[in-house]
Amino acid sequence: MQAPDQQLVVERVAVLHRVDLFAGVPGRTLAAVAATAEELSVEPGATFIEHGAVEDCLYVVISGRVRVHRGDRTLIELDPGSAVGELAVLVPEPRSASVTALEPTRLLRVHKAVLDEVLADRPELARGVIRSLVARLRANADHAAADGSPAG
Amino acid sequence: MTERQPRRAVALLAAQAFAFGLSESLLLIAANALFLGAYGSKWLPLTYVAIAVFGTLVAAWIARTVRRWPLPRVAIFAEAAVALLFLAAWAILAGGGVWVSAPLLVLFPVLLQIGFVFVGGQAGRLLDVQQLKTGFPRIVSGFAIGFLVGGLVGAPLLSLFGSTHDLLLVAVGAQVVFVVLIGLADGWFGDRLRHVEARPAGLPRPSLRWLLSTRFVVLLIAYQFLSAAGTYMVEFLLFDRASARYPETGDLASFLSKFTVVLNVVDILFLALLAGALLRRYGLRLGIAANPAVVTVLAAAMLVAVVVSGSAALSVFVLVAAARVADVSLTDGTTRTSVNTAFQLLPVEERVAVQATVEGIGVPVAIGATGVLLFALRVFGVPTSGIVGVTVGVCAVWTATAVWLYRDYARALAAALRRRLLPDDALDPQHPATAASLHGLLASEDGRDVRLGLDLLPGMWAAGARDELSRLAADPRPDVRLSALARLAREGDADARDRLGEEVAAHVRDPDPSVRAEALAAVTATDTALVGEVVAALDDPETAGAAVEALGRLGDAVLPVVTAALAEAGEPVPPRTLRLVRAVRSASPENAAACLVGHVAHPDRELGLAVLSALAATRVHAVSHEATLDQTLREDAEHAARCLATLAALEPSPVLERALRDELDLLRDRVLALLAVLHGAETIDAVALGLRDEGERRSLAVEMLEVALDRDEAALGLPVVRTDLPDAERLSLLKGVLDAGRPATLSGLVEDDEGCWRSEWLRACAAYELRTARSIAGSIGA
Numbered sequence: 001m002q003a004p005d006q007q008l009v010v011e012r013v014a015v016l017h018r019v020d021l022f023a024g025v026p027g028r029t030l031a032a033v034a035a036t037a038e039e040l041s042v043e044p045g046a047t048f049i050e051h052g053a054v055e056d057c058l059y060v061v062i063s064g065r066v067r068v069h070r071g072d073r074t075l076i077e078l079d080p081g082s083a084v085g086e087l088a089v090l091v092p093e094p095r096s097a098s099v100t101a102l103e104p105t106r107l108l109r110v111h112k113a114v115l116d117e118v119l120a121d122r123p124e125l126a127r128g129v130i131r132s133l134v135a136r137l138r139a140n141a142d143h144a145a146a147d148g149s150p151a152g
Numbered sequence: 153m154t155e156r157q158p159r160r161a162v163a164l165l166a167a168q169a170f171a172f173g174l175s176e177s178l179l180l181i182a183a184n185a186l187f188l189g190a191y192g193s194k195w196l197p198l199t200y201v202a203i204a205v206f207g208t209l210v211a212a213w214i215a216r217t218v219r220r221w222p223l224p225r226v227a228i229f230a231e232a233a234v235a236l237l238f239l240a241a242w243a244i245l246a247g248g249g250v251w252v253s254a255p256l257l258v259l260f261p262v263l264l265q266i267g268f269v270f271v272g273g274q275a276g277r278l279l280d281v282q283q284l285k286t287g288f289p290r291i292v293s294g295f296a297i298g299f300l301v302g303g304l305v306g307a308p309l310l311s312l313f314g315s316t317h318d319l320l321l322v323a324v325g326a327q328v329v330f331v332v333l334i335g336l337a338d339g340w341f342g343d344r345l346r347h348v349e350a351r352p353a354g355l356p357r358p359s360l361r362w363l364l365s366t367r368f369v370v371l372l373i374a375y376q377f378l379s380a381a382g383t384y385m386v387e388f389l390l391f392d393r394a395s396a397r398y399p400e401t402g403d404l405a406s407f408l409s410k411f412t413v414v415l416n417v418v419d420i421l422f423l424a425l426l427a428g429a430l431l432r433r434y435g436l437r438l439g440i441a442a443n444p445a446v447v448t449v450l451a452a453a454m455l456v457a458v459v460v461s462g463s464a465a466l467s468v469f470v471l472v473a474a475a476r477v478a479d480v481s482l483t484d485g486t487t488r489t490s491v492n493t494a495f496q497l498l499p500v501e502e503r504v505a506v507q508a509t510v511e512g513i514g515v516p517v518a519i520g521a522t523g524v525l526l527f528a529l530r531v532f533g534v535p536t537s538g539i540v541g542v543t544v545g546v547c548a549v550w551t552a553t554a555v556w557l558y559r560d561y562a563r564a565l566a567a568a569l570r571r572r573l574l575p576d577d578a579l580d581p582q583h584p585a586t587a588a589s590l591h592g593l594l595a596s597e598d599g600r601d602v603r604l605g606l607d608l609l610p611g612m613w614a615a616g617a618r619d620e621l622s623r624l625a626a627d628p629r630p631d632v633r634l635s636a637l638a639r640l641a642r643e644g645d646a647d648a649r650d651r652l653g654e655e656v657a658a659h660v661r662d663p664d665p666s667v668r669a670e671a672l673a674a675v676t677a678t679d680t681a682l683v684g685e686v687v688a689a690l691d692d693p694e695t696a697g698a699a700v701e702a703l704g705r706l707g708d709a710v711l712p713v714v715t716a717a718l719a720e721a722g723e724p725v726p727p728r729t730l731r732l733v734r735a736v737r738s739a740s741p742e743n744a745a746a747c748l749v750g751h752v753a754h755p756d757r758e759l760g761l762a763v764l765s766a767l768a769a770t771r772v773h774a775v776s777h778e779a780t781l782d783q784t785l786r787e788d789a790e791h792a793a794r795c796l797a798t799l800a801a802l803e804p805s806p807v808l809e810r811a812l813r814d815e816l817d818l819l820r821d822r823v824l825a826l827l828a829v830l831h832g833a834e835t836i837d838a839v840a841l842g843l844r845d846e847g848e849r850r851s852l853a854v855e856m857l858e859v860a861l862d863r864d865e866a867a868l869g870l871p872v873v874r875t876d877l878p879d880a881e882r883l884s885l886l887k888g889v890l891d892a893g894r895p896a897t898l899s900g901l902v903e904d905d906e907g908c909w910r911s912e913w914l915r916a917c918a919a920y921e922l923r924t925a926r927s928i929a930g931s932i933g934a
Contacts, residue, residue: 010920014807026814027807028758028913116693121727 009034012108015062018081021132024124033118038109042101049085049099056092056112058085064105068097076139077102086132089115161278161341162287165271166294168333172267173295175326177302179238180260182319186245186253199257200384204520207262211512214266215505222346223277223504224338227270228331234263235327238320245317261519265511267330271295272492272511273504274337277344280851281496285431285439288489293423296484298326300416368564369506371557372494373514375440378550379487380518382447383479385543388526389454390476392536393469411473419481427485435858436561439490441554443482448547450475455540463536494561496852497568562859569838569852594620599629603670606635618643625651630659631670638674653679660685665694672698677738680709687713690731703735711739711747718751724912725759733759736766744770749777752784755910760784761822768828768836777829782864785826786890789868792819793886793893794908796879801895804921811917816875823872831860843873850876864889898922 012034016022022030039062042048048059051070061082068075068084075097078084084099089112118125187199217226237259244252271291279287309319338345394411398404431439454471461467495507529539593605602624624636625648634655640648652674659671660682672689675682683706689699703710714736717729733751736744748763749772764784767777774781795812798804804812824843828836835856842853857870871877871885887893901909901918909915 006916007920007923010807010916014810017810026817027811027917028814028911031913031916113693117727120693120696121730 005035012037012039015060015081015108019060019083020135021058021083021086021128022125024128025118025122026124029118029122033110033114034108036111036114040107040109042105042107044101044103044105047098047100048107049095049097051096051098052094054092054094055085055088057109058083058089058115059099060084060108060110062106062108065102066105067100067102069100070097075143083132086129087136088112090129157341158279158283158287161275161337162283162290164333164337164340165275165278165291168274168330168337169271169291169294170298170301171326171330171333172271173298173300174302175234175238175298175323175330176260176264176267176295177299178306178319178323178326179256179263181302181306182316182323183253183256183260185316186250187257190250190253198523199254200523201520202254202258203261203523204516206258207265207516207519208513210262210266211269211508211516214269214508214512218273218504218508219502222338223270223273224334224342224345227274227334228338230266231270231327231331231334234259235324235331238324238327242317242320242324245320262512262516265515266508268295268488269504269508269511270334272488272495273507274334274341274345276492276495276503276507277500278337278341280848281493281855282851284493284496285435285489286428288492289423289427289431289485292427292484292488293420296416296419296423300413300420303412303416368494368497368557368560369510371553371560372491373510374553375550375557376491376510376514377518377521378546378553379443379483380515381522382444382543382547382550383483384519384522385526385539385546386447386451386472386475386479388522389472389536389539389543392539393463393472396464397469415477415480418477419484422481422485427489431486431489435855436490436493437558437859439486439493440558440561441551443479443487444547444550444554446478446482447475448544448551450478451540451544451547455537455544458537458540463540493855494557496848497561497564500848562856565852565856565859566835566838569842569849569856570834591620594624599631599666602627602629602632603635606632606639630655630662631664631667634659634667634670634674641676652676657682660689665692668692668695669698672702675702675705677705677707680706683709683713687732690728690735696731700731700735703732704737707738708740708743710735711743715747718747721754721756721759723756723910725754725756730758730762733762733766737769739770741770741772745772745777749780752777752780753787755907757818757822757910761818761825764822764825764829768825768833771833772829774830781826781829785823785865785868788819788822788826789872789886790890790892791908792816792872793883793890794896795819796883796886797893797895798901799879800883802898805924808914808917808921811911811914815911815914816872820873820875823869827857827861827865827869827873830865835860843876898925 009031013027013030016025016030016034017027022033037060040048040059042064049055061078061080061084063080065080066078066082066084068078085095087093088095089110092112115125119129214226214230221229241252241256272288275284275288275291305322306319309322310316313319394407395404398407430442450471454468454475457465457467457471491511492507495503495510498506525542526539529542534542590605590608593601593608596602596605606621606624618640621636621640624632625640627633627636634652637648637652637655641652656671656674656679659667660675662668662671668689672686672695675686683703686699686702686706687710689695689702710732714732717732721729733748736748739747744766748767751763752760752767754760754763795816799809799812802808821840824836824840827839839853839856842849842856844850845853854870854874857873858866861869867885867889871882874882877885883893896909898918898921902915902922904910904915
C-alpha cells in the first residue's frame with residue numbers, strides 16, 4: 001500500500017464497517033475491497049441507479065442522503081453507512097428501483113467480482129449478506145403492510 | 153440473564169435453602185428425641201429400610217411429575233404437602249400418638265434429598281456451569297446455616313414450648329417460607345423455570361429409561377449410591393465410637409451437641425471461604441474426587457489405628473470424628489456442587505427428572521442397603537475393626553467410581569456440546585407430500601431445482617429412486633447429469649462410476665461456472681490426474697469453494713502443489729495459497745505434517761491459521777510436534793497480551809480499535825485451531841461454536857476447555873479464546889503467566905522494529921491514527 005492511498009483505504013474501510021453487510025468482515029480483508037472501490041460524488045437530484053438497468057455493483061453512502069424510489073413513489077431514504085443495490089452483486093438482474101441523491105452525496109461503488117472473491121473465503125460476509133437480505137424482506141413486508149397489500 | 157440476575161438467583165436460592173435447612177433441622181431434633189425416647193435405638197435399622205422404600209416411591213413420583221408439570225409447581229405442591237404432613241404429625245403427637253415419630257424419622261433423609269433436587273433443579277435452570285461452580289456452594293451454605301440455626305434455637309424453643317412436638321409448628325413455618333420463596337422464584341424467573349413441554353425444534357424427548365441406561369447417568373447413580381453408603385457408614389462409626397466412649401446418656405448427648413456445632417461451623421466456614429475458590433481453581437476433578445479420596449484416607453488411617461491401638465483408642469475416635477467432619481464439609485462444599493453441575497450435561501427438559509431419580513432413589517436405596525449391611529454385621533458379631541474395614545472398602549470403590557465418573561464427564565461434556573438440534577433425517581420420504589415435492593423438483597426444467605432434488609434424494613433410495621436417477625444420468629444438461637451420476641456412483645454403480653470419471657474430465661473446464669462447480673463436486677479420491685484442473689479452479693471465486701472441497705478429497709496428491717505454493721509464498725500470502733492449504737483435509741497425517749508443520753510460525757498469521765486448521769483436519773500426531781505447538785501457543789498468547797495492553801493504553805479511535813480487535817479474533821481462531829490439533833477437531837470445533845453462543849452452550853464450552861486442557865494450555869489459551877471476558881481480566885490473566893503485555897505506542901505500531909506486529913493493516917490503521925493526531929495537534933497549535 002502506498003502512503004497516500006493507505007489513509008484513503010483506512011477511511012473507506014471505516015465506512016464499509018458501518019454497513020451491516022460488511023460489519024463482521026475483518027478490516028484487513030476489507031482493505032482489498034476498499035482499495036478497488038471507486039468513489040463518486042453525486043449532485044442533489046442526480047439519479048445514479050436507474051430502475052431496470054442491469055449492473056453488477058453496489059453503492060455505499062459515505063456522506064449525504066439518497067432516496068430509493070419507483071417513479072415518484074419513495075420506498076426508503078438512506079443515510080451514510082447504508083448500502084444500496086446489494087442484490088445486483090448477488091444476482092445481476094435489472095434494478096428493482098431507482099436511487100437519487102437528495103443532497104450532495106459521496107458514494108463508494110463496489111463491484112461483484114471483488115465481493116465474490118471475499119465471499120469465497122469469508123463466511124462473515126455471507127452472514128452479512130443474509131442479514132442484509134432479511135432487512136430488505138422486513139422493509140418490504142412493512143411497506144406492504146402500510147399499503148394494505150400482502151408482502152411479496 | 154443480565155449480569156445481576158445470577159446473583160439475584162443465588163441469593164433467592166440460598167434463602168430457600170436456609171428455610172429448608174431450618175425445617176430439616178427442627179424435624180430431625182423432634183423426630184430423633186421422640187423416637188429414641190419412645191423406642192430406643194434398636195429399631196433404627198428398620199427405619200433405614202423404610203427410608204429406601206418411601207424415598208424410592210417419592211422420587212419416582214417426582215421424576216414422573218416434573219416431566220408433565222413445571223418444576224416450580226411440583227416443588228410448591230410437594231413442599232406444601234410436607235408442611236401439611238408436619239401439621240398433621242403435630243396434631244397426632246399432641247393427641248399422644250408417638251408412633252408418628254417413626255415416619256417422621258423416615259421423612260428426614262427423604263426430604264433432604266428431595267429438597268436439594270428442587271433447589272438444585274432451579275439452580276440448574278437459572279445458572280450455567282461456570283456460575284454453578286461459584287454460586288452453588290453459597291446456596292448450600294444457606295442450608296448449612298439454616299440447619300445450624302435450627303440446632304441452636306432448638307433448645308430455647310423446647311424450654312419455651314415445654315413439649316418436643318411443638319418444634320414441628322416452627323418447622324411448618326419454615327416450610328411455608330420455603331414454599332413462598334419457591335413461588336417468588338417462579339414469579340421472578342418463570343420463563344426459565346417453567347419450560348417443561350417445550351422441546352427445541354419439536355424433537356421427541358429421550359425416554360427416561362434411555363437416559364438412565366447411559367453410562368454417564370449410571371456412573372452418577374453409582375457415585376451417589378456409594379457417597380450415601382460411605383457417609384452412613386462413617387456416621388454409624390461415629391455414633392458407635394461415641395456411645396462406647398460416653399456410656400452415660402448425658403455425656404453422650406453433651407458430646408453430640410458440641411460435635412454438631414463444630415461440624416456445622418466447619419461446614420459453613422468451608423462453604424463460605426474455600427469451596428467456591430477450590431472449585432474455580434481445580435474444577436470438577438477436585439469436586440468429584442476430593443470427598444471420597446479424603447474419607448478413604450481417613451478410613452484407612454482409622455483401620456491402621458484400630459489394628460495397632462484397638463477400637464477404644466483415642467486416635468480412632470479422633471479419626472472417626474475427623475472423617476465425619478470432612479465428609480459433611482466436602483459433601484456440602486464440593487460434591488453437591490459438582491454433581492449438580494454434572495447434571496447440566498443432560499437435556500434441560502430431562503434434567504430434574506433424572507436428578508430426582510439419581511438423588512431421590514439412589515440415596516435412599518443406599519441408606520437402606522447400608523442399614524441392612526450394618527444390621528447383618530452386628531448380627532454376625534463382626535467387631536469394629538471389621539466394620540471399619542468394610543467402610544474402607546466402600547470408600548475405595550467410591551473413589552474409583554469418582555475417577556471413572558470424572559473421565560466420563562469429559563466425554564459426556566464433549567457429547568453435550570456436539571448435541572445437534574437438527575435431526576439427521578428431517579425429511580420423511582414416505583410422506584406423499586414430500587415424495588410429490590421431490591418428484592416435482594426432479595422433473596423441473598430448471599437445473600438448479602433438479603440438483604436440489606438430487607441432493608435430497610439419497611434419503612429416498614429405498615423408495616425406488618434408481619429409475620429416476622438413471623433417467624437423470626442421461627439428461628442433456630451436464631450439471632444434472634454429473635449430479636445424478638455422482639449419486640449413482642456413490643451407491644456402488646460401477647458403470648456410473650466409469651461414466652462419471654469421463655464427465656468430470658470433460659466438464660471441469662466447462663465455460664459455465666455452475667457446470668464446473670458440479671464437476672468439481674463430483675471429483676473423487678481417485679481423480680488424482682485432475683489436480684492441475686482443480687487447482688486452477690481455485691482462482692475463480694465462483695468455483696473456489698467447490699475446488700477447495702474437491703482438493704480436500706484428493707488426499708496426498710495435493711501436497712506437492714501445496715509445498716510448491718508455500719515455498720513461493722511471500723507476505724501477505726496470496727488467497728490462492730491460503731485456499732490450497734485449507735484444502736489439505738484428507739492427506740495422510742505424516743505427509744501433511746511434513747508439508748505443513750514448518751509453516752505454523754509463518755509471519756503471516758492468516759497462513760499459520762490455515763496451516764493449523766489443516767493439521768487438525770488431517771489428525772497429525774500432535775505429540776511429535778509438541779515443541780512447535782507449545783511455542784506457537786505462547787507467542788500467540790504474548791501477542792494477545794500485547795494487543796490488549798495496547799487497547800487499554802492507547803484508548804484508540806474506532807478504526808484502530810477495530811483493527812486490534814480483529815487481530816484478537818484472529819489469535820482466538822489460531823489458538824482454537826492449535827487446540828484442535830492437540831485435542832481433536834471434533835471437540836474443539838464444538839467448543840468454538842459454543843464460545844460464539846451467549847447462553848448455556850458458551851458455559852459448557854468453557855467447561856470443556858477447562859476439563860480438556862492441561863494447566864499451561866489453559867493458562868495461555870483460555871484468556872485468548874474467551875472474548876466474552878472483559879479486556880482487563882483477559883490481560884490480567886495473561887500477565888499472570890507471561891512476561892508480556894507491554895503496550896505499544898502508535899509510532900511503535902507503525903515502525904514495528906521488533907517485528908512482533910507483522911500486520912500491514914494494523915500498521916496502516918496506526919499510521920492513519922498518528923496522522924490524524926498530528927493534524928489535530930497542528931490545528932490546535934495554529
